[in-house]
Amino acid sequence: MTSVQTLVERRERLLGPGNPLFYDDPVHLVRGEGVWLHDADNNRFLDCYNNVPCVGHCHPRVVKALCEQASQLNTHTRYLHENILDYAERLLAKFDASLDRVALACTGSEANDLALRIARVNSGGEGFICTNATYHGNTTAVAQLSSIFEPIGGYGEHIRMVRWPDSYRPIGGLAGDALADAYVDEIKAAIESLERSGLRLAGMIACPIFANEGLPDVPRGYMEKAIACVRDAGGLFIADEVQSGFGRTGQWWGHEQSGVVPDIVTLGKPMGAGHPISGVVARGALLDNYRRHEMYFNTFGGNPVSCAVALAVIDVIDDEDLVANAAAIGRYVLDGFTELQAKHELIGDVRGRGLFFGIELVNDRETREPAAERARTIVNAMRHKGVLMSKIGEHDNVLKLRPPLCFSRDNADFLLATLDEVLAAV
Amino acid sequence: MTSVQTLVERRERLLGPGNPLFYDDPVHLVRGEGVWLHDADNNRFLDCYNNVPCVGHCHPRVVKALCEQASQLNTHTRYLHENILDYAERLLAKFDASLDRVALACTGSEANDLALRIARVNSGGEGFICTNATYHGNTTAVAQLSSIFEPIGGYGEHIRMVRWPDSYRPIGGLAGDALADAYVDEIKAAIESLERSGLRLAGMIACPIFANEGLPDVPRGYMEKAIACVRDAGGLFIADEVQSGFGRTGQWWGHEQSGVVPDIVTLGKPMGAGHPISGVVARGALLDNYRRHEMYFNTFGGNPVSCAVALAVIDVIDDEDLVANAAAIGRYVLDGFTELQAKHELIGDVRGRGLFFGIELVNDRETREPAAERARTIVNAMRHKGVLMSKIGEHDNVLKLRPPLCFSRDNADFLLATLDEVLAAV
Numbered sequence: 003m004t005s006v007q008t009l010v011e012r013r014e015r016l017l018g019p020g021n022p023l024f025y026d027d028p029v030h031l032v033r034g035e036g037v038w039l040h041d042a043d044n045n046r047f048l049d050c051y052n053n054v055p056c057v058g059h060c061h062p063r064v065v066k067a068l069c070e071q072a073s074q075l076n077t078h079t080r081y082l083h084e085n086i087l088d089y090a091e092r093l094l095a096k097f098d099a100s101l102d103r104v105a106l107a108c109t110g111s112e113a114n115d116l117a118l119r120i121a122r123v124n125s126g127g128e129g130f131i132c133t134n135a136t137y138h139g140n141t142t143a144v145a146q147l148s149s150i151f152e153p154i155g156g157y158g159e160h161i162r163m164v165r166w167p168d169s170y171r172p173i174g175g176l177a178g179d180a181l182a183d184a185y186v187d188e189i190k191a192a193i194e195s196l197e198r199s200g201l202r203l204a205g206m207i208a209c210p211i212f213a214n215e216g217l218p219d220v221p222r223g224y225m226e227k228a229i230a231c232v233r234d235a236g237g238l239f240i241a242d243e244v245q246s247g248f249g250r251t252g253q254w255w256g257h258e259q260s261g262v263v264p265d266i267v268t269l270g271k272p273m274g275a276g277h278p279i280s281g282v283v284a285r286g287a288l289l290d291n292y293r294r295h296e297m298y299f300n301t302f303g304g305n306p307v308s309c310a311v312a313l314a315v316i317d318v319i320d321d322e323d324l325v326a327n328a329a330a331i332g333r334y335v336l337d338g339f340t341e342l343q344a345k346h347e348l349i350g351d352v353r354g355r356g357l358f359f360g361i362e363l364v365n366d367r368e369t370r371e372p373a374a375e376r377a378r379t380i381v382n383a384m385r386h387k388g389v390l391m392s393k394i395g396e397h398d399n400v401l402k403l404r405p406p407l408c409f410s411r412d413n414a415d416f417l418l419a420t421l422d423e424v425l426a427a428v
Numbered sequence: 429m430t431s432v433q434t435l436v437e438r439r440e441r442l443l444g445p446g447n448p449l450f451y452d453d454p455v456h457l458v459r460g461e462g463v464w465l466h467d468a469d470n471n472r473f474l475d476c477y478n479n480v481p482c483v484g485h486c487h488p489r490v491v492k493a494l495c496e497q498a499s500q501l502n503t504h505t506r507y508l509h510e511n512i513l514d515y516a517e518r519l520l521a522k523f524d525a526s527l528d529r530v531a532l533a534c535t536g537s538e539a540n541d542l543a544l545r546i547a548r549v550n551s552g553g554e555g556f557i558c559t560n561a562t563y564h565g566n567t568t569a570v571a572q573l574s575s576i577f578e579p580i581g582g583y584g585e586h587i588r589m590v591r592w593p594d595s596y597r598p599i600g601g602l603a604g605d606a607l608a609d610a611y612v613d614e615i616k617a618a619i620e621s622l623e624r625s626g627l628r629l630a631g632m633i634a635c636p637i638f639a640n641e642g643l644p645d646v647p648r649g650y651m652e653k654a655i656a657c658v659r660d661a662g663g664l665f666i667a668d669e670v671q672s673g674f675g676r677t678g679q680w681w682g683h684e685q686s687g688v689v690p691d692i693v694t695l696g697k698p699m700g701a702g703h704p705i706s707g708v709v710a711r712g713a714l715l716d717n718y719r720r721h722e723m724y725f726n727t728f729g730g731n732p733v734s735c736a737v738a739l740a741v742i743d744v745i746d747d748e749d750l751v752a753n754a755a756a757i758g759r760y761v762l763d764g765f766t767e768l769q770a771k772h773e774l775i776g777d778v779r780g781r782g783l784f785f786g787i788e789l790v791n792d793r794e795t796r797e798p799a800a801e802r803a804r805t806i807v808n809a810m811r812h813k814g815v816l817m818s819k820i821g822e823h824d825n826v827l828k829l830r831p832p833l834c835f836s837r838d839n840a841d842f843l844l845a846t847l848d849e850v851l852a853a854v
Binding site: 006009010012013016017018019020021022023024028029030031032033034039052054055059060065068069072073074075076077078079080081082083084086087090091094103104105107108109110111112115116118119122123128140141142143145151152153154155270271275276277278279286289290293294295296297298299300301302303304305307308 | 435436447448457465500510513530544554569696697705721722729734
């Protein structure tokens with residue numbers, strides 16, 4: 003087998019340095035099945051990180067749908083084909099009735115880029131609000147809304163960043179309604195700041211569970227008030243469901259938790275379980291009005307193969323009851339993490355929704371000083387004990403876990419036991 | 429079978445109006461094989477339009493590579509995998525040695541969006557030049573460089589459009605070197621105009637065969653002089669090979685024709701024969717410097733399945749000698765079109781390179797008045813006689829043909845005979 007070092011050297015030579023790679027000792031994967039990944043040395047890893055293969059790695063029904071359609075026809079949407087229509091129907095049925103149109107693309111970045119333009123056309127504004135610890139994708143326009151990396155040329159004057167609704171380090175030490183209001187005040191201030199610059203608000207984009215920010219327990223009422231505030235200023239609310247969608251949270255969509263219905267929803271990652279497909283779901287009037295102003299055609303977007311795959315993903319989620327599984331196993335895992343918190347001083351906070359977890363590590367529970375270095379140590383130690391996960395958050399100290407939705411109680415027990423061991427050794 | 433009307437209505441309801449659809453009587457495709465497409469009523473069409481399935485529809489080797497890898501593993505590039513490295517090696521070997529790094533994405537739009545940023549970082553400028561009759565993709569940033577559709581919010585002050593090197597309606601009635609110089613003067617003027625606005629040039633982006641503009645016979649020396657002029661001003665030249673790449677022109681890359689080597693090359697459409705994969709190939713120093721300034725990670729870009737597919741596409745092109753086929757059959761078809769030109773007054777000009785053809789229709793050969801309406805009639809008539817093609821160009825009067833690269837002499841004879849018939853009846 004090719005050694006890891008050789009592969010790393012080939013990567014540098016062909017792709018250049020600076021291509022992100024997980025772990026101090028990178029993993030060379032060769033096979034995946036369900037929640038398991040296998041490396042070239044026959045080690046097996048429990049995948050507690052990858053949300054993209056949401057139905058499990060290489061799900062036979064998804065692979066079958068892919069192969070059958072790819073053997074038959076793959077074209078673009080300038081010809082008629084049932085697949086895109088069958089898929090659109092199935093997908094839209096999972097949303098509130100007001101969200102009744104879809105446009106398909108290939109990546110979450112493309113979906114968010116398109117959503118920004120839909121918001122611009124329909125609001126007549128150009129200003130956008132995002133949080134101060136997020137990432138929404140990699141196009142030039144979307145990189146402007148990603149506070150984690152500064153974009154080439156710096157931020158435009160049309161961008162305003164607001165504090166994310168941190169529940170563990172609450173703004174002003176507030177709680178309850180007062181805390182939600184304080185975070186919403188940030189949005190109001192951003193809108194006023196845009197107005198002072200002579201810019202009208204086009205919209206706000208946010209992941210409804212603030213996954214990149216660190217998966218906070220969003221203060222009750224925050225989302226409703228935030229959206230109302232954005233709409234009052236003539237803007238649209240874009241829910242970036244690229245991470246939170248397709249059952250991840252134990253509900254179909256992350257925004258369901260808050261009870262509010264966004265104006266525009268963007269979809270990606272798990273949509274095709276690894277096959278490049280993404281989409282924008284919106285109120286018909288918004289998408290139709292956009293299309294009157296700009297022609298949008300995506301050569302690969304909505305092709306028969308992508309739609310066959312994405313349809314199989316919804317079928318599997320439904321038939322295997324994976325949303326309910328995410329909710330049930332998610333609760334079980336969260337309870338387990340809470341027990342670990344009682345045992346290990348390092349765990350400052352445990353948060354989660356469905357099968358998406360954040361474990362916030364602190365050097366001191368009193369000061370809540372982020373334990374970023376130890377988070378890194380733990381992620382690497384878990385990799386060597388056969389569990390793949392990562393870390394995230396404004397302070398880079400939150401263990402990030404998002405296993406495939408078919409994660410079982412046995413898998414959870416293995417994860418919990420391994421993490422317990424690793425925490426004890428740090 | 430579902431009627432065309434029902435499908436059109438479902439599209440409007442689910443996707444909204446304004447989704448582009450080919451032909452007055454849209455085609456409902458169900459199956460593809462080689463150069464043939466089949467509709468739901470068992471009609472078969474000779475595909476003279478689709479460059480994406482470059483090796484032919486549903487090529488067994490490409491489908492096999494797709495299915496095998498999809499059954500085994502599909503992840504992202506934060507784990508090590510051979511496929512992306514094997515592919516990068518094969519791909520880069522097709523370029524001049526100076527173009528020695530690749531970044532992979534999913535769509536041509538993403539590739540161009542990334543190329544613009546690579547040019548910005550490395551030039552220190554922000555101004556871009558494109559032609560006045562082109563399209564490079566659909567992200568917010570790339571739409572700025574697409575003169576065919578006006579972008580949301582209008583064009584930025586950093587964009588300058590220059591006249592494309594039209595050979596049939598030459599600027600100032602010039603010819604030869606004087607014509608090339610006149611078009612290059614447009615680029616010089618654009619650079620000066622940017623400077624007057626206090627903007628430095630970042631680069632120029634162009635399809636090396638000016639496919640969207642109408643596939644002109646580019647005046648000899650134009651490309652060399654254009655690139656020199658851009659480089660003299662500190663800018664980079666981006667060759668958008670999304671249409672012209674992968675053997676289409678009878679050479680591997682469209683830019684080979686001119687003998688110049690671009691700084692950055694973008695790839696898309698035929699790269700995965702329909703599977704969503706795209707890329708940016710550049711001089712290592714340019715891509716590496718970009719990566720020092722901005723993290724670029726694409727969840728689906730360069731995944732093992734996409735790379736297996738793209739590798740199979742190169743294998744098939746090589747093993748079936750499709751580049752040579754494109755050159756040989758291309759010449760045969762072009763000769764046939766030239767014979768049709770002698771016979772049909774409507775054909776003002778015939779142009780082509782490999783298996784990419786433009787037939788310019790005019791109402792009057794003297795005045796060269798564009799015959800856009802008759803171009804439309806012919807495209808629709810050909811569809812009813814079993815040949816799929818389209819039209820393009822600044823005046824929308826150029827018949828556009830780009831069949832799969834496995835197009836045969838028999839296919840060519842069928843195309844030529846059908847076009848002869850249709851032209852006689854217009």
